[in-house]
Amino acid sequence: MPPPDREKRMNIATEFYTRFNFPLCLGAIEGKHIRIEKPASSLSLYYNYKGFFSIILLTVTGSEGKFVVVDVGWCGSNNDGGVFQKSAFGRSLASGTLNLPTEGTVPQTDIKLQLSLLQTMLSH
Template identity: 45%
Template sequence: NSFRVGISTVSVIVPAVVSAIWDCLVEDFMAVPTTETCRSIAEQFEERWNFPLCCGALDGKHVVLKAPPNSGSQFFNYKGTFSIVFLAVVDANYRFRVIDVGGFGRTGDGGILANSAFGRALRAGTLHLPVDQPLPAAEHRGPQPHCFVADEAFPLRRNLMRPFPGRILPRDKRIFNYRLFRARLVVENAFGILAAQWRMYHRVLEVQPEVAEKCVKATCVLHNFLRMTAQTPGVGGSVTGSEVEPLPGLGRVGANNSAREAIRVTFSAFFSTEGVVPWQHNV
């Protein structure tokens, strides 16, 4: 009524506009990361979040929908709402680098990753990641792979790092979990910034899942456009000296018996020796 435009007209305009936004901006502001881009992201993670060889933080977010007709329980999630899931890889400056939108709400983050193009490429080793290289000041530990950081909902792989499971852990493993959690927090922050910018994430979307997917993709590429063109300083960053950066508790994580344990153990030893930061023991 405010704009004197009919509902049927709006239902055509909105999908057309968000599709055009995505098609026009995706190549400039969310292009597929190259090897050089991944190397640059890893340098930024080391500088700002003190986690070397990290090419991005990975997590999933539920976008709440009105239950689609004849969908059964496919979109019904563990929170008791209906949703689609979008999986995102975020760089050190809160920009979305890879997204996968449209997963069923009932599917866990690990299942969404396994079914996504990014997950299949990660499993097959076809991502354009830089070659293995030693950790800073730890050449004696040998070359280590570039990786993505994620929470306990994801599997441990050669290029995907998750926390050590359990509550009662040795000091070096607790330090590793803290350092990984600190680096992974960028994806949580990016979701928060996205939701604050676009109010559609604060309500139930009464649209078809296909339209919701297009809207999510448009907001993500616009988020990148704003962050890459604005001149305002970023949020967060590394801290030095005796300053302590408080973080929420790590919580309990599930068991994982992966064969990639050796890489995680190497990172854990590195964070307790050559890669130590002065505030981690107080935290």
């Protein structure tokens, strides 16, 4: 699945604001454990905190719930935050290579937001 370009990301933000009055939202992120049979010689790598073996599916969806980014295959013993941080999407977001707007103004306000603050939080 090719990553969305800048125009697609801006369309997603517009849709989130139009549908939900949620400004400057570029997607909803979710992690899900997919149940699997224990892989041979995996020890506890795929055993999750829920008590079964799994792989993790990490997704980003647009305002209609359709997948925009999909990353699958992480061992179930990982947590969502760790998977996000190690995923191609998470690394790209933290490094500033997703081609996102660098700043924006919350509609109908004078509140300005800067992406650099988010990237600083993600890199720590």
